[in-house]
Amino acid sequence: MFRFILSRLLQAIPVLLVVITATFFLVRAAPGGPFSAEKAVPPEVIKALEAQYKLDQPVWQQYISYLGDLAQGDFGPSFRYPGRTVDELIYGGLPITAELALYAMLVAIIIGVSAGVFAALKPNTPQDYVPMSAAMVGICMPSFLMGPLLVLIFGIWLEWLPVSGWGDLPGDKLLPAITLGTGYAAFLARLSRGGMLEVMSQDYIRTARAKGLPEWVVVLKHGLRGGLIPVVAFLGPAFAGLLSGSFVVETIFQIPGLGRFYVQAAFNRDYTMILGTTVFFATLIILFNLLSDIIAVWINPKLRHQVQGGS
């Protein structure tokens, strides 16, 4: 098991390096520099600015020194916010995006899994069709459509919930979490239904029932464990999706999270910020995928033996 984890970790490093390098040179290739302004900037000022941000050095040199800084955990100064470092901005936005992702995931898991399991218990009846069709709607309605619609209905017409912000007004976390989580709820519903269906037809379930165990024990204790395997496997890639989903949701609801920073940084040509967030996201995604793989292996006895026995 340990070797498995270690080898995966080691494999992650070249991936990260590729990401960093690609982003670094892509960003430098972009037209539109960070210091372009509407009122003409005097050349001596541009020179001074470039010197300070080391933009006057040859690109290779900049790359090497950036890698060096990165190894020490220093993401560099932000171009757009002169007094701030990228680390500061990332760590400022991270808790917010993390919270949003967490709530969205909670919404997704609770609603999705319950709906899926519920549907799986009586396949091909209305108890099945209704949740699954609702799930389909959830998948087909993009977050940038659902979000504004929810805002329109609950924020403007009914005035039950705030239309923007995060943590400023009571209840302003609900709509963003729902908007981001619904697509995943739908997916999880389908996955867990599928998983449950497969598991519930297995022999050991019949054995458990024959033993006289109450149904809910059968479902929760025996069925869920197996049925949730596909769900757990899905969580890793889902996380990546949540991050990119956060771009839109944070924009719609004006949430000061990492997703919105990234989009703005791209538009503002804030090189260090773009690089920093990309590296950060990539690291997170890789870590999460690794975690998800590990958990999937752990949960599934077959795979676990394979990994422990083999290489």
Place this chain on the structure above:
Amino acid sequence: MSEPMVMSNNIEQAEKGTSLWQDAWIRLRKNKLALFGLGVIVFLCIIALLTPLIAPYGYEEQDLVLGASPPSAEHWLGTDIFGRDMLTRIMYGSRVSLMVGFIATGVALVIGVLWGTIAGYAGGRVDAVMMRLVDILYALPFMIFIILLMVIFGRNILLLFLAIGAVEWLTMARIVRGQVLSLRRQEFIEAAVSLGLSRWTIIRRHLIPNTLGPVIVYTTLTIPSVMLLEAFLSFLGLGIQPPQSSWGLLISYGVETMEEYPWLLLFPGLTLSITLFALNFLGDGLRDALDVRSSKD
């Protein structure tokens, strides 16, 4: 697979009964939702193709005096703030959205199928390396790269196709490879090899046609996620650029004015959702129809 495959250029009928494809078609017909999906898609494609002929108004035809107006007899879906007919805009938008959907999926398809087939058939180290690459790419935060690419290189519609296609081919490759791996051990492939057919011929004539089932299913399911991706990018301002219009762009305009003119958001939103709905149902139906063993999900 329940029926033995016969060595030939096309998948031919077995001795008795129907072929796999006819079987699948019968099953598909029974699935009302999938048929509905198929109908919607066909309808949309026809409309999209015929748009320049049948659109009620010119694409950029403004009526500044009228401005935004709700649905009426002259404008079935209302007008936008420039007085442009929404029905026309949505029809033209369908051309772009569907085009992006099909072409980008096509890109993903070609790359994915080739990659998966070669990896699956070659096996060994080549396979390991190729799939490792897929695993690595899978881990990358693609959205971030796409955004970066779009911001850097401007919104070139060609680049859009490539970028989106480049994201979607990975799963296709995995699926195809899986299929090819299981096919490879089949006897008819061994027979083809012993007959001395070149590897490329085997790939082209026998492997690829037999992977068509899952490929078709997955393609049908990829199109909606591609369209979603394009709409997402356009919403952020990074996808299709005016004067072209896609549903995503129309939705983003609609969001801005959704309080005063909700129809500007509702109609494009509804159209996109229904299209995605239809494609997903169709894909699900195809999957059920083509894969005998899959449970009804």
Place this chain on the structure above:
Amino acid sequence: MPMQKNNNLRTTALLFTWLVFISLVGCSGGENNVTTGNRDGILHWGNGTDPQELDPHIITGIPEHHILTALLEGLVAKDPATLEPIPAVAKSWNISSDGKTYTFQLRHNAVWSNGDPVTSHDFAWSWWRALQPALGNQYAYMLFPIKNSEAYAKGEIDDFSKVGVKVIDDYTLEVELNNATPYFLQLLDHYSMFPVHRPTIEKFGKPDERGSLWTRPGNFVGNGPFTLKEWKLFKRVDVVKNPQYWDANKVKLNGIRFHPIENVTTEERMFRSGQLHHTASIPIDKVATYKKDKPHLLHTYPYLGNYFYRINTTLPHLKDKRVRQALAMSINSKQLTEQVTKGGEVPAYTFTPPDTLGYTAKSAFEFNPEKAKQLLADAGFPNGEGFPVTELLYNTSEGHRKIAVAIQQMWNQYLGVNIILNNQDWKVYLDSVNNGDYTIARAGWIGDYVDPNTFLDMWVKDGGNNRTGWSNPRYDELILKLAPKTADRNLRYQLMAEAEAILLEDMPIIPIYIYNSKSLVHPSLKGLQPNILNYVLYKNLSLDTNLSGVKLN
């Protein structure tokens, strides 16, 4: 048996969901910002984008300006009604007869927020700092009327004592200018001319170090009516009343909260739910509704700026001024402002906005499609035949797009000319224009001070903001040599009008409309005085608690 399990499952699921719901929603209720703000004397101000920095020698934007004018004060301020200079840190001043030497008497009771007195040394040092190249101060040019300051900034002279700033004593400052600059006093109210607290800056790093920690809450020392209490990036900037401020008893507000809200639609919704007293802007599509139903909430006023199109005159088909005039005369700006922008803007037929401190240039053209067609034909493109494909560039924004689309149609309709539209995002667009990589480009120019010079000195040959490739020797002579040396205002205005006439005759730019400032203002906010610079003097503002509950919908 299945039934029972269903019930248990269902209840568990419901319980879970309810718990999550509760935790996310929290207890509802609570008063809105306007109510609490009026009660506590806190102004809630919608401030557009988040401030990049709070160092007056680094910043460039309007949101930053709003915050800094609360935290710092210059020698001279402006009367919000007339925009004439009023005493601030300087209680009085003398101007020499040739208009080149200003002597300021600073008041003795002006202090920094830590108790240190504000002296003329502070100003001299601050202006020295403002000129340091390493800071990257994009507004260093505001100081250039001061003798030798430009040379010093460019590194042509090394000795700051040669620059025309002299400390006569602690409370007397003498400034020598290159020329008699009539608008110099206005410049003193720009943040680049504000004083900064030397000991604080030096405590946190070198004076020309960009982005040191001296601007953080707790460190920032200022001499303005408010001090910096909190700066939560992307959330808010809070300032509180400065009891040390020399005019503190005139300040009626207890504090201001600046909300960084980039999205105008969100901002308008927040205003409607009573979360803001004042918005930075208003969505275009809502102007009509407000004008009709709630005109008392909508404040609009002309703004010292011009929305125009730049023409790249180096391109062969645009070299002929008749072509450019044709383009200008076929734009129906009136219809544009009435039906497209709908913000109450005034169509522009001159570049300098009319009545800029008494200066009004002569209208040089009008909407005349017949004449335009004729001019185009004379230039060799009858009915647009043979006119090469021309690209109109604008930076990505719905507003600019709407205008571009409308104008594209007008040019097509009246001249038979076909234009393709191209939009780039902000930074790319700036680069394109700066590099001359455009054919026709949308542009906007806001005056830095109220004087026609800020609009006209752009167009001199090779001027940094010119970028059209156009120049005219007589124009340069008028703007660079003759006008600056003329003391008499009327004569000066005559010279500038002559220059502007040349500009508008040759038309390297097409003025379209004069900007308009638009805000939504809650009735409980009193003391706002509209003016052409959208200039706000916070000391004049107050909040009326009785009007907290006014219906906004």
